[in-house]
Amino acid sequence: LKDPDPDVTRAVWEGKVPMRITMDPGEAIALTSRAPAEAHFLLAPRCSYIPLLVQQVRQFFVDHAGLSFAGDDSEIWFESQGVPLKWHYPIGLLYDLHVAPVCSRSGEPPPLPWEVTVRFRGFPADKLIRVQSSMTVDAPQDHFMAMIKEADYLRSGSIKKVMSLSKQDQTALWSGISSNDYEGFWAVNTRLITTDGAPKSVPVRIYVVGRSVVQEPVAPFESSSPANTLSDALARLLPSLFQPSTPTASPPPSPLTLLHGVPAPLDAPLLWLSQNCAYPDNFLHI
Structure with a gap:
């Protein structure tokens, strides 16, 4: 890769x-x-x-x-x-x-x-998780690292890559975000998202207005077809909203699909998007 x-x-x-x-x-x-x-x-x-x-x-x-x-x-x-x-x-x-x-x-x-x-008043505990930070536990960092581990598991079936990082490297991931340090973050993250072969699945979450978040394993390749595109993934996960094209007919217009605030390239390979356009937690949030 x-x-x-x-x-x-x-x-x-x-x-x-x-x-x-x-x-x-x-x-x-x-x-x-x-x-x-x-x-x-x-x-x-x-x-x-x-x-x-x-x-x-x-x-x-x-x-x-x-x-x-x-x-x-x-x-x-x-x-x-x-x-x-x-x-x-x-x-x-x-x-x-x-x-x-x-x-x-x-x-x-x-x-x-x-x-x-x-x-500053009336915290909606029924709608939000309360951030509880102390000298030993930082809730935002803890949640972020949990997402990093989940993404690692979806890619490889284990969290060995994350757990093999030194404490300093794990800290560098969050400090890269908190201090807006691109180089510091990617010096570590590159090691997490690069593999010798194709990953088992691509970490992706899809948000549709009025529906629950969709998260299911999506393989970057199929045995009998070329690389899966974002369009392929959306048609599989949300068939009622995204229909694949056929040799004889074009699909109906798709809903507005955003990635980082811009229309997502539906024909882009899913694996390429995952490596280059994921958020720092290594999920594609679409």
């Missing part, structure tokens, strides 16, 4: 989402001394995670709005259009999930910056 293309992996890594973060009006009145609070603008890496923004956002509202909040960071949460944002999803995936459905219905281009509300 070929090594990942650094031009592609770097372009994916450098993708960002402009965000405009405001306080909930009711909380702004109750918790700040200078209401209405200003908005906080930032460029969030698509491959990063909401918990990595918390300290920066909290400090901004302390400095610029006189925020009086003595609670733990684990009590802080974010929402978009009234829907809580799942902190264990990459930021780019969150943006696509919350913005794309609205745009597809209206025909309007995606709104930028992304309007997000930070909340």
Whole structure:
């Protein structure tokens, strides 16, 4: 197998989402001394995670709005259009999930910056997992490494590659994300995703509005056919939405399919996409 293309992996890594973060009006009145609070603008890496923004956002509202909040960071949460944002999803995936459905219905281009509300009260424990961090356990890092191990298992049938990494290398994966260090991350990750032969399956998750997340093993090759494409995988996993073309007929129009905020190349080999366009957790999130 070929090594990942650094031009592609770097372009994916450098993708960002402009965000405009405001306080909930009711909380702004109750918790700040200078209401209405200003908005906080930032460029969030698509491959990063909401918990990595918390300290920066909290400090901004302390400095610029006189925020009086003595609670733990684990009590802080974010929402978009009234829907809580799942902190264990990459930021780019969150943006696509919350913005794309609205745009597809209206025909309007995606709104930028992304309007997000930070909340300091009323943590929705029935909808979100509470982030609990301590000196020994970092929940976001722990979840990320669990995803890395799951991806490794789907590719090879074991997690030997991940478990054979030194503690320093395992730490380098998460610190690469938290410090936006492309070289540091890929120096380790390349060893996880390159194999001597074809992997057993490709780690992929598919998100369809109004449905549960679809995750099933998808082989990169079939014994009697060339490399499986993304279109092949979608037709297999979601036959009601994606129908393969035939020699005598073209398939009906497919739903909008996004990968990193752009229309996914349906004719691209699934294995190539997995090596070059996966999120840092090594899953294709489509």
